[in-house]
Amino acid sequence: MDYLADERKKAEFDVDEMKIVWAGSRHAFEVSDRISKLVANDPGFRKDTRTMLARKELFKNTLRKAAYAWKRIHDLHLSEEEASRLRFYVDEPAYTDLHWGMFVPAIKGQGTDEQQKKWLPLAYKMQIIGCYAQTELGHGSNVQGLETTATFDPQTDEFVIHSPTLTSSKWWPGGLGKVSTHGVVYARLIINGEEHGIHGFIVQLRSLEDHLPLPGVTVGDIGMKFGNGAYNTMDNGVLRFDHVRIPRNQMLMRVSQVTRDGKYKQSDVPRQLVYGTMVYVRQTIVADASCALSRAVTIATRYSAVRRQFGSQNGGPETQVIDYKTQQNRLFPLLASAYAFKFVGEWLTWLYNDVTQRLQASDFSTLPEAHACTAGLKSLTTTATADGIEECRKLCGGHGYLCSSGLPELFAVYVPACTYEGDNTVLLLQVARFLMKTVSQLGSGKKPLGTISYMGKIEHLMQSRCTVQKAEDWLKPSQVLEAFEARAVKMAVSCAKNLSKFTNPEEGFAELSADLVEAAVAHCQLIVVSKFIDKLQQDIPGKGVKQQLEALCGIYYLYLLHKHQGDFLATSYLTPKQAALANDQLRALYTKVRPNAVALVDSFNYTDHFLGSILGCYDGNVYPKLYDAAWKDPLNDSVVPEGYHEYVRPLLKQQLHTAKL
Amino acid sequence: MDYLADERKKAEFDVDEMKIVWAGSRHAFEVSDRISKLVANDPGFRKDTRTMLARKELFKNTLRKAAYAWKRIHDLHLSEEEASRLRFYVDEPAYTDLHWGMFVPAIKGQGTDEQQKKWLPLAYKMQIIGCYAQTELGHGSNVQGLETTATFDPQTDEFVIHSPTLTSSKWWPGGLGKVSTHGVVYARLIINGEEHGIHGFIVQLRSLEDHLPLPGVTVGDIGMKFGNGAYNTMDNGVLRFDHVRIPRNQMLMRVSQVTRDGKYKQSDVPRQLVYGTMVYVRQTIVADASCALSRAVTIATRYSAVRRQFGSQNGGPETQVIDYKTQQNRLFPLLASAYAFKFVGEWLTWLYNDVTQRLQASDFSTLPEAHACTAGLKSLTTTATADGIEECRKLCGGHGYLCSSGLPELFAVYVPACTYEGDNTVLLLQVARFLMKTVSQLGSGKKPLGTISYMGKIEHLMQSRCTVQKAEDWLKPSQVLEAFEARAVKMAVSCAKNLSKFTNPEEGFAELSADLVEAAVAHCQLIVVSKFIDKLQQDIPGKGVKQQLEALCGIYYLYLLHKHQGDFLATSYLTPKQAALANDQLRALYTKVRPNAVALVDSFNYTDHFLGSILGCYDGNVYPKLYDAAWKDPLNDSVVPEGYHEYVRPLLKQQLHTAKL
Incomplete structure (x- = not known):
């Protein structure tokens, strides 16, 4: 029996068509749909007891699942795309994530053709298992501060890898603790007493015969992390080297080489290629954000439709929690954000391809803008998603605190995204630096490109005022875009002005960094809003689909406008009256989305297995399932x-x- | 060796005197100091492996600690006050919390003299162990919706306790799952087919001989909850009754009685006494908030002083993370909030005593205001604390994600405070209702009292404008209070105006509830700010102590002013220029507090045992300890x-x- 059938009947749009929009294409939908069901129906991938297992048992079970997934991929002759979806739907962090997601790409991106030819076939067959050993106990964000050394010994034609201090211990790499046989280890290259910066080296860590650490290698797990299950399935590791020797040809030499006689030289491969990889990685992080947030929103939306509290009249049923405006005001902006992040993620895929093509043609002109925009979007989407998952958990009331709700684990497993691949605050400061540079060059005739092109309209934006007169005026995309552009420009200009009062610009940047971060956020939110609006300019088939997306887009930007009302008012673009009209329109959109809410989360097409939540189960039969699970x-x-x-x-x-x- | 010695030398105030201020009195400091060290030095209370234990092992260890604590309390002849501090510093949720904190008070508050005489001695000696069984699977916030029934059987002079539906299963009560022998069970009283609302009943659940559930009782644990260790030490339970009979004299009859012949009557004890208890409970929640937040802030502050990243010049050490303005801008407002919540908690103790005295004199006049203000402060402080703990975790970078940082468990164990004893959003709506009532009565000549008395100045506040001309003007308490008062009044009046447009007031309240919640928050923030300012009017001895508190108070209100800039600007009390000056002053205060930051967290006087965090350890020797713990x-x-x-x-x-x- 479907306890949410009434909700599903209310939907005013074609859910099947929305599923295609969400998946990105009919093909992507079909692959995801098929593979997710395959995983969901295979008892070998069950995860319902994961949060109850002690560490050792949990970890052993993850090893089993990783091997089993590999076996299924082979037995079923899955394509690369299908295999990747299968690993995704297995939904359990494991050493394989780092092997496929970091170790292999590092060799591909930084290894010479010869190195690739030697190492990749071994990695592809998993005859070796690799990790990515960069972060150290004392150094995360500041990669240039890494302390591990790789000293060239011309006598033996080897590098000596060494951990000179306690804080130089490698710390955090996933898969390192208990599984990896090899690692790409980042270390400070020293030749003849001279330092040449940080480079990657392929280092064997464990014997391929008995799995014992090789001489000079100390390696282990760094211990329990946040949450039940969650990332405790992963063996994040600690690693110390005591003068471990590797052949010279295990330095990854695509960009720089060390010759037999100890000469250090650069190849003609442009170093900027590294940025292309960063755009790629951050694009996947943005896609992950929309996925994680949409899972949490699915759970909170379904349970808010099931759960009733207060408002019973004449002994009838109580009010569905989703009908309370306070609930809508917290939940629907998150639903809208999930869609917004999906579309900005799609656009980032386009950007990555564009940047890659340009790099191949040695066109580096768009790199700074692409770099700033991906850094900013990574920060914006991961912060909003982590906070959003926790908000969804709270929206489920007390039961959201139970592991069987799935939300505690979803939060714990997601939240490191705010820290890894660039701490979110550090990234926003990079965006701010780019904004300040752009502002300072505005007079120079250099035309701002891409996501920053609105800065070209600075004179207009600095003077324009919002013309909204009634609530519905806030539905006009041009009106909204100008509001977000004016806010972003004005905040950036205000920062630049305050910075100019300092004689030492770096001191000024440090002193004003909190304001700069806010200006960066304003810029990034503009990008997300504008890409959502762009998406709606496309042809989107299916009854009512576009209308729903328009409502969600409106909720997304009006919610931001209300939340950051202070910015908009401080820059005098809006009047308080116009801000109040925006809020009226926002409420009206909640009412419009309400009957479609359950169908809008059904459109994500998540299986109950993938959701891993009793509160979010498709049929809404929550209470008997909670009771049985206990x-x-x-x-x-x-x-x-x-x-x-x-x-x-x-x-x-x-x-x-x-x-x- | 003290790695934070340099930081401690920088302090510009008398830390020992600040410890007294934080503890509330010299006596309170001495008891806390002595008992916390007693617990810290007793290996029986170790908790450093807690996050690694599987559920059963964890729970068994908690049972051991609870018994051991009880034994120590007896062996050392501890006073009531000391015993309570000891349980607090043991810092592990256990069935005893509910026994002492809910079961005993329920009998004391709702039982007749006779009932107290019978049951309290058993409870005091722990010959019986009790829980508080109110919440059901289908009903939390809406107590009047509870489904469990207690039907009077005049034949046998008994009540029949029954769970008529699955959703009527008791769900969540702590200590119920595996330990409690008795419970105060809340059920719908039915006499002769007629309903008489929800009442409490003392029900025996388990045999005192073999601990097996009594006939008709089904009882168990509801399963894993958020986090490692955390609340998994507690046996939150599920409970179903199949026509369980109890004698009539086990209904708690202080306020209402059922006679032998089945008559229902009220006693002359005023029902308002219940509100007195609510003020008491919520006062302890606010005190807990300042404690939990100050723990997290201690960890983040100390580690931010230890941790260095970037900014190395000429090979010297890198910059301490605490010197970055972005770090200060996130950390120092939380440090200030911890102090703010401490002082508003102290004031709530006063309020509780005041209300109690008035109730005893049958003066109910201050109850609505006291109720609204405690509901609001519970909501405000618990939300800010849960968010603040997670922010502190993020401020520790990647290592904050390790359980050995202590922060994941602190978050997981704290966050239910946002939901229990009144969901935070539901509570704010209660505050809003009170505000709307107050506004509507303003013309009636009824003078607003206590925390709402500023509404009496409505005409002045609606018209006044901020007179700040330079940043330092924001240090004037009168200036600040007027700004917060004007904002709160204007938001409340604006809501009242919009409400008046609806023909059905309840519909209007529902439609505008998100705005009403914001108005309630503005009111509650005003209370916290004004109580902090009041505190500074007192005589506070000790070199530099008052100056530090003044700086923290400034940080607290200027941070709120910046965060809610939109409110202040939308109500046209401030100009954007004045808001910018507030921000300048805030930055100046960060600089003032910076050299005192470590000493300000030392003033909380937490032992390393209580903190349970390697990142927050007193001596700052973080990295070797992290390495060893792994x-x-x-x-x-x-x-x-x-x-x-x-x-x-x-x-x-x-x-x-x-x-x-």
């Missing part, structure tokens, strides 16, 4: 708990003085 | 992990087809 907790193995005789009974019987404690 | 993870018990032979080796050796998976 009894599976290990504490319920026995009616009288372990410890009763030693620690509870003596207390009740007033015999504590003789009890052994 | 090796204690169960995964490091063996060099080659369990599962290697079954699931990793076959993969490496290309023998997966024969592997058993």
